[in-house]
Amino acid sequence: MSAITNAFNRGHKGLVIFLTAGAPSLAGTLDLVKSAYDNGADVIELGIPFSDPLADGPVILESFYRAIKKGTTLKKSIETVHTIRKSCDAPLVFMLSSTLIINHGTKKFMTDTASAGVDGLIIPDVPIEEADEFLPLAKKAGLDTIMLAAPTSTPQRMRAIVKLSSGFVYYINVTGVTGAKKAAPKESAKNIKTLKSMTKLPVLAGFGVTDPQQAKAMSKMSDGVIIGTQAIRVITAAKNQKRAVADLGKFVKSVRKEIDS
Amino acid sequence: MPQPDPSGHFDQFGGRYVIETLMPALTALEAEFNKASKDKKFKKELDRLRSTYIGRQTPLYFAKRLSDHCKGARIYLKREDLNHTGAHKINNTIGQALLALRMKKKRVIAETGAGQHGVATATAAALFGLECEVFMGAKDMERQKLNVFRMKLLGAKVRKVESGTKTLKDATSEAIRDWISTVNDTHYIIGSVVGPHPFPKIVREYQAIIGEETKFQMMVKEGRLPDTLIACVGGGSNAMGFFHAFHGDEEVGMIGVEAGGLGLSTGMHGAPLAKGKVGVLHGSKSYVMLDKNGQVMDTHSISAGLDYPGVGPEHSWYKETKRASYVTINDKEALKAFQTLAQLEGVIPAFESAHAIAHAMKVAKKASKKDVIAVCLSGRGDKDVEVAQQIFGGDE
Numbered sequence: 001m002s003a004i005t006n007a008f009n010r011g012h013k014g015l016v017i018f019l020t021a022g023a024p025s026l027a028g029t030l031d032l033v034k035s036a037y038d039n040g041a042d043v044i045e046l047g048i049p050f051s052d053p054l055a056d057g058p059v060i061l062e063s064f065y066r067a068i069k070k071g072t073t074l075k076k077s078i079e080t081v082h083t084i085r086k087s088c089d090a091p092l093v094f095m096l097s098s099t100l101i102i103n104h105g106t107k108k109f110m111t112d113t114a115s116a117g118v119d120g121l122i123i124p125d126v127p128i129e130e131a132d133e134f135l136p137l138a139k140k141a142g143l144d145t146i147m148l149a150a151p152t153s154t155p156q157r158m159r160a161i162v163k164l165s166s167g168f169v170y171y172i173n174v175t176g177v178t179g180a181k182k183a184a185p186k187e188s189a190k191n192i193k194t195l196k197s198m199t200k201l202p203v204l205a206g207f208g209v210t211d212p213q214q215a216k217a218m219s220k221m222s223d224g225v226i227i228g229t230q231a232i233r234v235i236t237a238a239k240n241q242k243r244a245v246a247d248l249g250k251f252v253k254s255v256r257k258e259i260d261s
Numbered sequence: 262m263p264q265p266d267p268s269g270h271f272d273q274f275g276g277r278y279v280i281e282t283l284m285p286a287l288t289a290l291e292a293e294f295n296k297a298s299k300d301k302k303f304k305k306e307l308d309r310l311r312s313t314y315i316g317r318q319t320p321l322y323f324a325k326r327l328s329d330h331c332k333g334a335r336i337y338l339k340r341e342d343l344n345h346t347g348a349h350k351i352n353n354t355i356g357q358a359l360l361a362l363r364m365k366k367k368r369v370i371a372e373t374g375a376g377q378h379g380v381a382t383a384t385a386a387a388l389f390g391l392e393c394e395v396f397m398g399a400k401d402m403e404r405q406k407l408n409v410f411r412m413k414l415l416g417a418k419v420r421k422v423e424s425g426t427k428t429l430k431d432a433t434s435e436a437i438r439d440w441i442s443t444v445n446d447t448h449y450i451i452g453s454v455v456g457p458h459p460f461p462k463i464v465r466e467y468q469a470i471i472g473e474e475t476k477f478q479m480m481v482k483e484g485r486l487p488d489t490l491i492a493c494v495g496g497g498s499n500a501m502g503f504f505h506a507f508h509g510d511e512e513v514g515m516i517g518v519e520a521g522g523l524g525l526s527t528g529m530h531g532a533p534l535a536k537g538k539v540g541v542l543h544g545s546k547s548y549v550m551l552d553k554n555g556q557v558m559d560t561h562s563i564s565a566g567l568d569y570p571g572v573g574p575e576h577s578w579y580k581e582t583k584r585a586s587y588v589t590i591n592d593k594e595a596l597k598a599f600q601t602l603a604q605l606e607g608v609i610p611a612f613e614s615a616h617a618i619a620h621a622m623k624v625a626k627k628a629s630k631k632d633v634i635a636v637c638l639s640g641r642g643d644k645d646v647e648v649a650q651q652i653f654g655g656d657e
Contacts, residue, residue, distance in 0.1 A: 050555075050556065051425065051556045051557045052425070052430065052431075052434050052542065052543075052557050054279065054280065054434060054437045054438060054441070054543070054544070055280040055282075055438075055441060056438075057438070058424075061424060065424075065425070068556060073554040073555075074554065074555060075554070097541070098278050098541045099540040099541045099542065099549070099551065099555055099557075100555045102539060102540055102541065102546075102555075103538065103540055103551055103554070103555030104555065124280050125278040125279055125280060125541065125544070126278060127277060127278075127279065127280070127281050127284045128284075129268060129269075129276070129277050129284070130276055130277060130278055147281075148280065148281045149281060150280070150281040150282040150284075151282070152281075152282050152283075152284075152285045152286070152444065152445075153281055153284075153285065154285060157281075157284065157285070161281070172280075172281065172282060175282055175441070175442060175444060175445065176282075176441060176442035177438050177441055177442060180442060181442070
């Protein structure tokens with residue numbers, strides 16, 4: 001079993017925290033990853049900044065712009081994972097747009113990330129139709145491939161999505177971009193149930209999960225939740241890096257406590 | 262094999278690189294488009310609107326004084342500037358608005374650079390009683406004020422886009438983000454042969470009338486096909502509409518003209534086919550202006566419509582298969598052609614189309630008098646006279 005699937009088999013609800021690589025700085029990313037992991041995150045999703053992501057709302061978009069301005073690149077993000085791995089074994093997933101992968105060289109990207117210690121990939125602009133270009137190479141390198149299912153997905157598409165997934169299945173709660181709408185638990189419940197009937201993989205719910213109470217509600221019907229925009233908000237609001245690390249830890253702890261209660 | 266293939270690829274280019282949320286809408290759009298293409302009533306309605314509303318067919322005009330000036334080839338202008346709303350963009354928006362009606366969507370959205378596609382979408386929305394919202398970069402709103410007002414006058418909402426470079430690229434990204442949130446009741450009328458499949462195919466289909474008419478008109482006037490077709494390429498819809506009908510006619514050469522901006526060596530241009538790398542932008546794989554880290558670069562062109570770091574996937578395929586060649590014309594050369602055409606033919610071209618004119622003059626000068634060049638004059642220059650006045654100084 002992969003490190004990611006394992007992480008969700010610890011007898012409690014899963015919690016994935018999204019962080020932007022290089023926001024506020026690449027050097028600071030290590031401490032943020034540790035803080036989220038030590039305070040109850042099971043998996044860290046590291047977003048690699050891209051100038052034109054299409055599924056992200058203003059909060060994550062702004063964090064991408066800031067990270068790019070500070071010189072964050074895919075190469076440096078991979079180097080950062082090497083550094084993280086020296087002192088932290090948190091399961092790590094890269095979330096990035098397909099262009100960055102193609103630009104790096106798709107095959108080389110897979111081996112470079114896998115050897116750095118990345119456990120899995122989320123490529124939001126690669127649906128099942130374009131999966132052939134990336135997934136076989138990822139699997140060959142030993143990376144999990146986390147595919148997205150949406151409220152608009154038909155059952156037929158869902159079946160193909162879970163088939164191509166490994167690690168976990170990512171259910172998008174809202175018809176919208178990240179951070180724009182609050183997820184409605186009732187609407188997600190039906191689709192998550194359908195997905196769960198199709199796979200043994202954990203199914204986690206992301207998009208529109210904003211606070212601990214809502215995380216609890218969303219985790220009841222799923223195997224756990226993914227929180228991105230709210231984590232970035234907490235980091236951005238902090239006065240300095242030290243505070244950001246502390247505040248993120250506090251936030252993650254509060255979510256963990258709520259979903260475990 | 263007809264291109265694109267059923268999965269929307271032109272060999273390695275094209276495809277559907279979008280979040281899952283949009284996939285069902287793209288599949289439904291493709292199915293509806295295919296149905297409409299076989300529906301005689303739909304075709305009849307489109308033909309009726311083309312002739313009675315858009316004002317087709319547009320003339321193929323022999324530019325005698327321009328040809329004489331170049332002392333070479335005979336230059337013809339396909340007068341898309343004479344369409345209702347002043348550019349080729351309306352060919353596509355009327356077609357797609359009819360599709361939106363078939364799909365029972367109540368709202369349409371669009372991105373716009375120069376404002377021409379925004380105006381054409383707002384026009385189609387007014388004609389059919391659809392709610393309309395147009396995404397436009399803050400920088401473009403500043404340099405195309407008149408078109409912003411025209412859209413509002415037509416009843417559309419204009420959404421100012423402040424993210425990224427504040428131009429067409431970011432307006433397109435914002436429009437796609439809006440569509441992800443509103444896909445159930447909204448159709449996205451994309452303005453060029455870009456975006457995820459089936460958009461490049463749909464837009465090509467509704468713009469192909471340009472080349473089809475040109476082919477017929479040229480046979481009447483010259484008794485043969487042109488030697489060379491020349492059109493400007495931003496996203497590339499007027500060029501693809503112009504080229505498509507001639508794809509199988511090997512004796513017809515094709516040249517796409519990208520924005521050279523301040524010069525290719527400066528990096529300040531809009532020429533992904535000349536200087537770009539293969540990547541994914543706005544849902545399809547094509548040549549994109551990427552920096553060494555894979556980030557989309559800032560672009561520059563005097564013409565807002567060519568100020569775009571990507572290009573339609575079919576153009577990348579034309580380049581790869583050598584069916585067309587692609588060149589650049591810089592801001593200065595385009596401005597010169599803008600003046601020349603105004604003074605020799607009494608036609609003020611859009612800055613975009615002026616790029617095509619500039620290159621046509623270069624080609625014509627080197628060609629023999631027996632040669633025939635057809636240029637797609639994609640739009641009229643009314644929208645650009647204010648900027649031109651600032652540059653030339655119109656008070657003298």
